[in-house]
Amino acid sequence: MIDLPLLNTLKTKKNLLAFSAGVDSSALFFLLTEQHIPFDIALVNYGTRESSEVEEEHAKKLAQKYGLKCHTTRAPHFESHFEEKARTFRYDFFEDLIQKEGYETLLTAHQLNDQLEWLLMRLSKGAGLSELLGLESVCTKEHYLLIRPLLEVSKEELLEYLESNNYPYFIDESNQEVKYERNYFRKNFSDPLIAEYKEGIKRSFRYLKFDQKRLVSQFELLHRQKQLHIIRLYAMEAKIQAADTVLKNMGYLMSASQREELERSKSLVIGGKWAIEEQNGLLYIAPYRSADMPKDFKERCRVSKIPVKIRPYCFAEGIEPSLFATIF
Numbered sequence: 001m002i003d004l005p006l007l008n009t010l011k012t013k014k015n016l017l018a019f020s021a022g023v024d025s026s027a028l029f030f031l032l033t034e035q036h037i038p039f040d041i042a043l044v045n046y047g048t049r050e051s052s053e054v055e056e057e058h059a060k061k062l063a064q065k066y067g068l069k070c071h072t073t074r075a076p077h078f079e080s081h082f083e084e085k086a087r088t089f090r091y092d093f094f095e096d097l098i099q100k101e102g103y104e105t106l107l108t109a110h111q112l113n114d115q116l117e118w119l120l121m122r123l124s125k126g127a128g129l130s131e132l133l134g135l136e137s138v139c140t141k142e143h144y145l146l147i148r149p150l151l152e153v154s155k156e157e158l159l160e161y162l163e164s165n166n167y168p169y170f171i172d173e174s175n176q177e178v179k180y181e182r183n184y185f186r187k188n189f190s191d192p193l194i195a196e197y198k199e200g201i202k203r204s205f206r207y208l209k210f211d212q213k214r215l216v217s218q219f220e221l222l223h224r225q226k227q228l229h230i231i232r233l234y235a236m237e238a239k240i241q242a243a244d245t246v247l248k249n250m251g252y253l254m255s256a257s258q259r260e261e262l263e264r265s266k267s268l269v270i271g272g273k274w275a276i277e278e279q280n281g282l283l284y285i286a287p288y289r290s291a292d293m294p295k296d297f298k299e300r301c302r303v304s305k306i307p308v309k310i311r312p313y314c315f316a317e318g319i320e321p322s323l324f325a326t327i328f
């Protein structure tokens with residue numbers, strides 16, 4: 001019996017399930033239908049496996065059987081960096097659907113094994129708490145909520161659920177190929193650990209997330225406009241944590257050296273992409289831009305205490321600096 005209290009919150013929402021026809025998303029599909037949660041499905045066909053076409057057909061038939069919409073698309077052939085490009089293509093497709101069809105949530109079937117695999121991969125590269133706990137069960141995106149209802153359920157439990165109910169699913173053989181780094185971690189570390197210590201690992205994630213919340217409360221998002229974030233820091237140690245959280249939400253992961261640089265500096269550009277400025281207990285984060293700005297705009301920024309590296313983004317996006325005088 002898989003009990004997912006989070007599903008109750010979905011009953012009144014327009015939901016889109018990212019459905020690959022594999023074990024995890026098939027299990028989520030049937031858990032949603034059993035609980036009468038309204039949803040449609042979206043599948044990206046990468047055409048990389050013999051079974052790709054069969055899986056797409058299966059998704060369409062399943063959707064028809066349960067009276068759901070099935071959105072599918074065919075990905076182009078990616079020569080290099082397959083995982084990264086496949087992910088970008090996938091989320092672009094989902095976000096396009098969300099905008100066009102007005103979905104309020106995107107549900108993915110990440111589970112406990114994925115969560116541990118993510119943690120171990122980040123741990124091995126140097127990461128802070130919010131990066132280690134990168135898979136969150138509810139994550140606010142600009143136009144929707146990204147929800148991962150299965151984070152506390154192991155792959156083995158999902159498989160048992162499908163088997164015992166005779167529900168159909170496909171096995172993705174590419175998950176076995178250790179040439180992909182994540183599969184190497186999965187096969188050698190996360191899967192064996194979960195096989196032996198599942199309950200302890202579930203508890204640890206719960207405790208860690210609880211501690212993370214306490215730490216997060218050391219900063220507060222005061223204002224967000226487009227991609228500009230202004231955060232109040234209640235403790236200086238919270239700076240990295242705050243930047244980590246915001247950038248991760250925007251799809252950017254800081255490297256270990258960038259984190260060190262941020263610790264040292266009050267004004268910097270990360271990866272040529274993000275301007276970060278700390279000023280009077282406030283942390284400003286915005287995409288890094290350069291622009292010729294009129295004198296009066298610069299003057300209004302100065303009066304409203306908008307840091308120098310943040311101004312070009314405000315200018316490019318038509319964000320009026322004098323607005324901030326009323327916010328703070």
Ligand SMILES: Nc1ncnc2c1ncn2[C@@H]1O[C@H](COP(=O)(O)OP(=O)(O)OP(=O)(O)O)[C@@H](O)[C@H]1O
Pocket residue numbers: 017018019020024025042043044045046083087090107108109110114
């Ligand atoms: N081809 C696909 N079509 C639709 N949804 C998919 C597809 N592949 C994966 N998903 C969704 O994404 C979830 C995570 O899949 P997977 O672990 O393969 O992705 P990932 O590489 O970890 O990427 P990310 O974590 O960014 O989603 C799946 O449980 C499923 O909900």
